Amino acid sequence: MSRHWHPHLTVATVVHRDGRYLLVEERDKQTGAVVFNQPAGHLEPGESLAQAALRETREETGWEVTLAGILGFSLYRAPSNGETYYRSSFLASPVGPLEGATLDPDIIATHWFSGEELRAISDRMRSPLVLADIERHRRGTLYPLDLIHEY
Numbered sequence: 001m002s003r004h005w006h007p008h009l010t011v012a013t014v015v016h017r018d019g020r021y022l023l024v025e026e027r028d029k030q031t032g033a034v035v036f037n038q039p040a041g042h043l044e045p046g047e048s049l050a051q052a053a054l055r056e057t058r059e060e061t062g063w064e065v066t067l068a069g070i071l072g073f074s075l076y077r078a079p080s081n082g083e084t085y086y087r088s089s090f091l092a093s094p095v096g097p098l099e100g101a102t103l104d105p106d107i108i109a110t111h112w113f114s115g116e117e118l119r120a121i122s123d124r125m126r127s128p129l130v131l132a133d134i135e136r137h138r139r140g141t142l143y144p145l146d147l148i149h150e151y
Contacts, residue, residue, distance in 0.1 A: 007075075007084040011053040012040035014133050015065055015092045020112040021134055022094065024060050027106055028126065030080045034108065037126040038133060040087070048150050053090045061110045062101030065092035069142040071133050078127065089133045091142055 015022035015038075023036045041056040043049065050067055057065050071089040078085065103110070113121075118134065125131055 005084075007086045009043045010040060010085050010087045011043060011049055011056060012038040012087055012089045012129070012133060013053045013057045013065065013067075013092045014038055014071060014089065014137050015057065015061070015063065015094055016137060017094050017112070020114055021118065022061055022063065023111050023113055023118075023130075025108040025111060026060075026126070027108065028080075029106070034124070035126040036111075036113075036121060036124055037130055038089075049088045049148055050090070050145065053088070053092070057092065058098060058101070059104050060107050062098050062103055063110075064095040064098055066095055067092050067145060069144055070147055071136045071141060072143070074129050074132070076127060076129055087129060088148075089129075089136070091137055 022039070024039055025034060025036055028035050039057040039060040041052070041060070043052045047055070053067060054065065057063060068091045071091050074087045074089065076085045076087065077083070115138065118131065122131060
């Protein structure tokens with residue numbers, strides 16, 4: 001029997017302003033636990049990675065952002081479900097909150113956290129990718145958006 005492997009293609013956005021990071025508080029569908037995550041989600045048909053990152057950020061936070069660059073690409077096998085995720089992570093600057101925005105139903109709240117506050121809740125992150133992306137930003141890792149070629 002042949003089994004086809006299909007990794008999940010996802011995006012995440014690290015939104016940074018004045019030493020603080022925008023995270024979402026959400027309920028994990030698998031475990032029911034309340035966790036923290038960057039605005040993140042799956043690539044939809046016909047979308048570019050950048051378009052997906054901007055859309056997910058709007059839908060999950062109610063904020064309009066501009067992408068500043070790429071923090072990196074991650075391959076992650078989730079222990080909770082055994083699924084493999086290939087994630088493209090972007091750095092963004094906030095433009096402003098969208099008036100009348102309605103957040104995705106899984107989102108409980110949005111928060112701006114300092115580095116110290118993030119360390120205090122590190123055990124409540126959705127995955128190790130959340131803090132890894134923020135640490136990349138704190139170290140100054142950033143690649144240009146034109147690193148991605150889409151045809």
